[in-house]
Amino acid sequence: MKNDLERLENQVSQLLKDGGFAEFKSEPRGPDMPMIHWDTENYPDPATFLQVAGQLEIKLVCHSADVFHVAALDESIEAIRKAGVAREEIREFERELKRFRGYEGFLCDVELSFDFEGRVYCYDSQAPWYDEYLELMDRIDTILDFEDGDDDDDPSPGPGPLGYFSRN
Numbered sequence: 001m002k003n004d005l006e007r008l009e010n011q012v013s014q015l016l017k018d019g020g021f022a023e024f025k026s027e028p029r030g031p032d033m034p035m036i037h038w039d040t041e042n043y044p045d046p047a048t049f050l051q052v053a054g055q056l057e058i059k060l061v062c063h064s065a066d067v068f069h070v071a072a073l074d075e076s077i078e079a080i081r082k083a084g085v086a087r088e089e090i091r092e093f094e095r096e097l098k099r100f101r102g103y104e105g106f107l108c109d110v111e112l113s114f115d116f117e118g119r120v121y122c123y124d125s126q127a128p129w130y131d132e133y134l135e136l137m138d139r140i141d142t143i144l145d146f147e148d149g150d151d152d153d154d155p156s157p158g159p160g161p162l163g164y165f166s167r168n
Contacts (some may be wrong), residue, residue: 005107005127009065012046012110019050026062028111029120035113038123046112049123058114068108068130074099076140083144089113092141100133108133 017022029035037138038049053061076097080090112123127132 005065005110005125008046008110009107009127012063012112015047015050016063016112019054021050021053021061022059024060026064026113028064028066028109028124029113029122031060033120034118035120035122038121040123040125044125046123046125049112049121053114053121056114056116058116060114062111062113063074063110064109065107066109066111068100068103068106068133070101070104074101076137079144080140085143089143093136096136100129103129103133104125 013023043049048059077090077094080093085093106127107125109124111125113120115121
């Protein structure tokens with residue numbers, strides 16, 4: 001069995017078609033845009049999000065579905081090795097990263113978004129295991145920042161050294 005995001009992805013495609021929306025297959029929107037996130041925890045049904053888009057007379061909805069690839073795991077391990085991280089820490093991260101190898105080819109994130117009055121409105125649903133993966137990537141990025149001597153206190157969002165954005 002894949003995961004619930006497979007069902008969600010099928011549902012979203014049908015909802016977009018049935019709602020008469022133009023579907024723009026896109027990459028996920030980046031954190032550099034003023035974005036308002038839908039409360040998927042309390043309102044997980046994408047139909048409700050699309051009803052709001054319809055009420056606003058939105059015609060174009062961006063849609064992305066990301067598939068997880070283990071190449072990112074290998075890049076992460078290589079980056080921490082090159083950064084001079086202690087051997088024990090490297091082994092700990094390798095063990096933690098290893099458990100994500102089984103998710104190769106799984107959908108990890110489904111996103112719908114539309115623009116309205118200079119803002120991006122976004123419905124985003126991630127697999128629970130992918131949230132854990134992003135948290136681990138945040139930890140690795142923090143260590144790599146420290147190892148690189150990056151003491152920048154800039155709180156602005158942006159990718160870490162591995163190029164990952166956390167949506168937490």
